[in-house]
Amino acid sequence: MEKRATIKDVAEAAGVGVATVSRVLSGGSASPRTRERVLAVAAQLDYRPSALGRNLRQRRTGGMGLLVPDLTDTFYGQLAEGVLACARSAGDPVVVGSTGGDPEQESELIGMLLEQSVDRMIAVPAGDSDTWAPAIRAGMTVVFADRLPSQAVQDDDPGVSVADLMLLDGLAPAAAPARPLDAPSVVADDRAGIRTAVRYLRGLGHRRIAFLGGPGHDRRVAAFREAVGSPVDEELIVFATGSRDSAYAAAAGLFQSRPDLSAVVAGGNVLGEAAVLAARELDLRVPRDVSLVMYDDVPWAELCSPPLTVIAQPGRDMGYRAAELVLRSSTRRLRNVVLPTELVIRGSCGPHRSPEGPR
Amino acid sequence: MEKRATIKDVAEAAGVGVATVSRVLSGGSASPRTRERVLAVAAQLDYRPSALGRNLRQRRTGGMGLLVPDLTDTFYGQLAEGVLACARSAGDPVVVGSTGGDPEQESELIGMLLEQSVDRMIAVPAGDSDTWAPAIRAGMTVVFADRLPSQAVQDDDPGVSVADLMLLDGLAPAAAPARPLDAPSVVADDRAGIRTAVRYLRGLGHRRIAFLGGPGHDRRVAAFREAVGSPVDEELIVFATGSRDSAYAAAAGLFQSRPDLSAVVAGGNVLGEAAVLAARELDLRVPRDVSLVMYDDVPWAELCSPPLTVIAQPGRDMGYRAAELVLRSSTRRLRNVVLPTELVIRGSCGPHRSPEGPR
DNA sequence: CACTCACGTGGATACGTTTTCAAGCATCTC
DNA sequence: GAGATGCTTGAAAACGTATCCACGTGAGTG
Numbered sequence: 001m002e003k004r005a006t007i008k009d010v011a012e013a014a015g016v017g018v019a020t021v022s023r024v025l026s027g028g029s030a031s032p033r034t035r036e037r038v039l040a041v042a043a044q045l046d047y048r049p050s051a052l053g054r055n056l057r058q059r060r061t062g063g064m065g066l067l068v069p070d071l072t073d074t075f076y077g078q079l080a081e082g083v084l085a086c087a088r089s090a091g092d093p094v095v096v097g098s099t100g101g102d103p104e105q106e107s108e109l110i111g112m113l114l115e116q117s118v119d120r121m122i123a124v125p126a127g128d129s130d131t132w133a134p135a136i137r138a139g140m141t142v143v144f145a146d147r148l149p150s151q152a153v154q155d156d157d158p159g160v161s162v163a164d165l166m167l168l169d170g171l172a173p174a175a176a177p178a179r180p181l182d183a184p185s186v187v188a189d190d191r192a193g194i195r196t197a198v199r200y201l202r203g204l205g206h207r208r209i210a211f212l213g214g215p216g217h218d219r220r221v222a223a224f225r226e227a228v229g230s231p232v233d234e235e236l237i238v239f240a241t242g243s244r245d246s247a248y249a250a251a252a253g254l255f256q257s258r259p260d261l262s263a264v265v266a267g268g269n270v271l272g273e274a275a276v277l278a279a280r281e282l283d284l285r286v287p288r289d290v291s292l293v294m295y296d297d298v299p300w301a302e303l304c305s306p307p308l309t310v311i312a313q314p315g316r317d318m319g320y321r322a323a324e325l326v327l328r329s330s331t332r333r334l335r336n337v338v339l340p341t342e343l344v345i346r347g348s349c350g351p352h353r354s355p356e357g358p359r
Numbered sequence: 360m361e362k363r364a365t366i367k368d369v370a371e372a373a374g375v376g377v378a379t380v381s382r383v384l385s386g387g388s389a390s391p392r393t394r395e396r397v398l399a400v401a402a403q404l405d406y407r408p409s410a411l412g413r414n415l416r417q418r419r420t421g422g423m424g425l426l427v428p429d430l431t432d433t434f435y436g437q438l439a440e441g442v443l444a445c446a447r448s449a450g451d452p453v454v455v456g457s458t459g460g461d462p463e464q465e466s467e468l469i470g471m472l473l474e475q476s477v478d479r480m481i482a483v484p485a486g487d488s489d490t491w492a493p494a495i496r497a498g499m500t501v502v503f504a505d506r507l508p509s510q511a512v513q514d515d516d517p518g519v520s521v522a523d524l525m526l527l528d529g530l531a532p533a534a535a536p537a538r539p540l541d542a543p544s545v546v547a548d549d550r551a552g553i554r555t556a557v558r559y560l561r562g563l564g565h566r567r568i569a570f571l572g573g574p575g576h577d578r579r580v581a582a583f584r585e586a587v588g589s590p591v592d593e594e595l596i597v598f599a600t601g602s603r604d605s606a607y608a609a610a611a612g613l614f615q616s617r618p619d620l621s622a623v624v625a626g627g628n629v630l631g632e633a634a635v636l637a638a639r640e641l642d643l644r645v646p647r648d649v650s651l652v653m654y655d656d657v658p659w660a661e662l663c664s665p666p667l668t669v670i671a672q673p674g675r676d677m678g679y680r681a682a683e684l685v686l687r688s689s690t691r692r693l694r695n696v697v698l699p700t701e702l703v704i705r706g707s708c709g710p711h712r713s714p715e716g717p718r
Numbered sequence: 719c720a721c722t723c724a725c726g727t728g729g730a731t732a733c734g735t736t737t738t739c740a741a742g743c744a745t746c747t748c
Numbered sequence: 749g750a751g752a753t754g755c756t757t758g759a760a761a762a763c764g765t766a767t768c769c770a771c772g773t774g775a776g777t778g
Binding site for chain 1: 363409414422429431432437444450470471496497658663664
């Protein structure tokens with residue numbers, strides 16, 4: 001356990017000042033002669049500049065933070081891989097946190113990153129804009145991926161009691177009028193994806209199409225509503241929390257309460273998984289009894305029988321692009337990237353068959 | 360973008376010295392009176408100690424590193440979730456790196472963590488012991504998870520030419536005699552898991568059982584060899600690299616070259632996925648034509664039809680335990696944790712049927 | 719009452735780096 | 749040849765924290 005060489009050691013060994021060493025290693029100007037000397041000595045001492053010193057000096061940690069709801073969800077795994085790939089090519093460390101879809105945990109993790117002086121992060125947000133305001137106010141460059149934070153409820157009338165409360169932490173009540181926090185983002189074209197799927201199902205003759213949503217699927221639900229057109233049968237839109245259990249419960253409940261539905265689009269791969277499981281449990285055959293299209297393409301979608309028809313979104317690319325965006329945040333243009341989706345038709349959708357019994 | 364308060368600000372506002380503030384916040388001794396004052400002021404200023412200053416001062420970064428081959432692999436996702444859960448409860452940041460199973464990338468990532476002065480890490484190693492020697496020599500506390508680094512090839516005869524080469528970086532050639540680097544670890548009981556699976560297949564009448572292995576599956580292969588007993592049909596043991604393509608190729612190749620096999624155990628979920636795909640492509644029915652048991656229990660194992668019989672290993676626990684181990688590294692006892700596996704019988708294994716055609 | 723002892727406290731230092739600033743020096747121009 | 753100009757260089761000052769050490773004050777004891 002030998003101790004690492006410092007810049008001072010290199011400077012002494014090379015017979016130059018520390019400033020020169022720093023310059024050479026940071027690509028600053030130096031005479032070829034000294035440059036060579038310093039480089040040689042540094043190599044020989046196996047010197048690696050300590051990120052600690054540098055970070056303190058420039059008052060920020062290199063690299064970036066990454067917040068996802070759940071690494072067990074294959075899609076977020078893909079997204080994370082994309083981020084890590086980009087970061088690796090830049091030589092940057094990535095601090096990863098899993099929020100479990102819980103705004104409170106998310107808030108804690110943001111605080112932790114703040115403490116670490118991580119000033120760049122990409123996030124699949126769980127909380128609303130109020131959760132994220134502190135981070136952005138603190139000067140963090142935040143890029144949202146996969147979805148945007150929901151709009152916090154506006155409290156337009158800051159009563160005296162509220163003001164009283166705020167005095168506790170010494171903040172001026174009127175500081176932030178809760179504007180819609182503008183941050184770059186990279187998301188999939190949910191609207192087009194859902195619309196294509198719904199049209200596809202429509203083309204197969206399906207009329208009663210259900211939507212199985214999870215947290216953060218607001219845009220997908222909206223797109224679904226728009227695609228099916230009015231009147232929307234509200235009972236056919238059900239939500240689950242993030243957990244697999246909840247997803248299963250929602251799917252099973254949907255199938256049981258509305259045996260007349262003939263197709264369902266699942267808002268994410270966990271929901272899709274739940275739908276397949278619930279259908280099987282209730283002896284509904286796919287696609288004979290019910291057609292299914294799932295958001296997210298994941299390797300195991302092909303394993304199901306029948307293989308699942310999916311709305312593919314480029315998870316890895318999404319992560320990579322987001323990381324690029326957060327790194328070159330100087331490029332202020334081209335914010336709000338929208339990635340294309342693609343309907344991958346496999347075998348989980350079939351033509352609508354009128355129910356067997358009379359009606 | 361208001362700038363954060365420093366310990367100095369707190370000290371001034373509270374009318375005490377910085378040392379006192381530091382003590383109070385670090386849980387050191389202080390009179391109740393001052394403690395209260397400092398705490399109040401700190402809260403009011405929304406002071407959060409900067410990890411940068413602290414890290415530099417104590418010459419180490421808090422938190423830990425985590426190196427896995429691929430976050431797209433559900434098992435590593437589970438493992439990562441476990442690590443993150445433990446770290447979160449400790450309030451520690453986790454720097455995650457994805458090695459892609461490539462020792463070179465792994466080495467680079469280790470270097471990056473070294474640079475960050477991360478002195479604790481948990482890793483699913485890709486490289487051999489030589490890859491990890493530098494990290495451990497540098498004083499890192501490394502806990503291996505899921506598997507151990509393979510033993511580097513011993514070069515027992517350090518010829519003069521080798522010594523010459525080593526002079527280049529100024530290292531003494533005889534420094535590290537390549538001892539088997541002892542680091543704590545937490546792995547699954549591969550031996551028992553594989554043995555149980557093989558016995559189960561044997562009990563179903565299978566005699567020609569194949570093993571589909573990937574990188575890092577050394578212990579599983581060894582266990583397989585032991586379980587099937589001699590003579591081992593070497594053709595029935597095939598390997599893939601980490602990628603899904605390679606896994607598919609290996610599986611397809613196996614099925615084609617040895618149509619007489621009646622069961623296969625896949626060494627990991629990616630291999631299992633490949634086996635299902637390849638079998639389907641070759642019109643082999645599971646379990647009618649070939650029985651399949653897969654290492655790793657993953658949510659989608661139940662989605663296949665038939666649902667996959669698996670050797671379940673507790674991925675999340677593995678990560679959690681590893682993180683515990685690396686955090687409380689003072690507890691020198693209880694290194695090398697072995698977690699139990701469980702054969703979860705679903706529907707992918709059936710009784711052996713003698714081949715239809717005469718033989 | 720003097721002396722000791724324990725404890726609370728604050729000044730000073732070190733951690734390793736980047737960056738500013740001024741100085742040194744050689745070259746170029748008038 | 750003198751002044752200006754450009755380039756290279758090193759000393760020094762931060763960055764925010766934890767910790768050593770010395771100082772002062774209080775209580776407790778002889």
